[in-house]
Amino acid sequence: MTDDARKLGLVRHLQLALRLGATADGLTIDEIADEMEVSRRTAQRMRAALDLVFPIEAIRDGQALRYRLQLHLPSSVLAPTTDELADLDLAIAALRKRGETEQADRLDILRHRMLSALRNKDRMRLAPDLELLSKARLPIAVPGPRTPASPEIQRACHLALLAGVLLRFDYTSANGSRRHEVAPRGLLVGPRSYLVAAGNDWGDPMLFRLDRMANPEVLSVPAWADEDFDLEEFAAQSFGVFQEEPEDVVLRFDSAVLDEASAFEFHPEQETRTLADGRLEVSFCSGGFVELAWHLFRWSGAVEIVSPEVLKETMREQLQRTAARL
Secondary structure, X not given: OOHHHHHHHHHHHHHHHHHHHHOOXXXXXXXXXXXXXXXXXXXXXXXXXXXXXXXXEEEEEOOEEEEEEOOOOOHHHHOOOHHHXXXXXXXXXXXXXXXXXXHHHHHHHHHHHHXXXXXXXXXXXXXXXXXXXXXXXXXXXXXXXXXOOOHHHHHHHHHHHHHOEEEEEEEEEOOEEEEEEEEEEEEEOOOOOEEEXXXXXXXXXXXXXXXXXXXXXXXXXXXXXOOXXXXXXXXXXXXXXXXXXXXXXXXXXXXXXXXXXXXXXOOOOOEEEEOOOOOEEEEEEEEOXXXXXXXXXXXXXXXXXXXXXXHHXXXXXXXXXXXXXX
């Protein structure tokens, strides 16, 4: 085994140690295999090798065993690297540029806690490279909405989600303002963030823009449970955040934009194939056709909408509206 291979093996075992040290419930062998992207047999060998250095506790969970570290990892193992801190700086700067100041402030506090936990000699060792990397990388400004929600609204949403209780608030829409009482299901976070919530125990979840919410009240009433709701599946029903009945979408991109289109994720569950004529076909199941039509403008006519018809009609309407303003 070469020195590089030995170093890589050591890094992988330290990564596993960090994962086992960070979990309260422990990880099964299958979960270790998934997280480390190795076979089950390799996961067993890694767990056994790690146990020689860091004592591992085995917890019975039904028919399976879950593993976690018995002791705290030494500070030298937990110390962040220059690249990790520089990436954190970049994430903080990107959040500030998008107007998400509260999230940026929380990450900045985390950054200072991490630095404060380091030994002084480690801080001095990291400082020059960290300063250089942080100054040499800058998040680009992307056009889009800048509608940050108030800290009061964000805290109320977080508290209601954590406690599993109802949330009451005033909401302003095109039809005016009225008070809502909802069961929060999750948050879709971005430059314009949304609360996903059910208005009653049988209705489908709805979207509420956080910047349009005011006067929140976290109630002591348990929220209506929905064991079948999955936030990722809900978000995947649309392109962006607009929710409507999903349909099969097929797009074909000209060969001139093949590389750019191949690197673009239109939907988490998209499928792609290169056609005989050199074009790229992208297919997925989604709603949100107005937002998808807006996005397709950026491809400057290098994309063909194969289906559905509702997307074609939406694109025609958007083109007509745009042309009417020229």
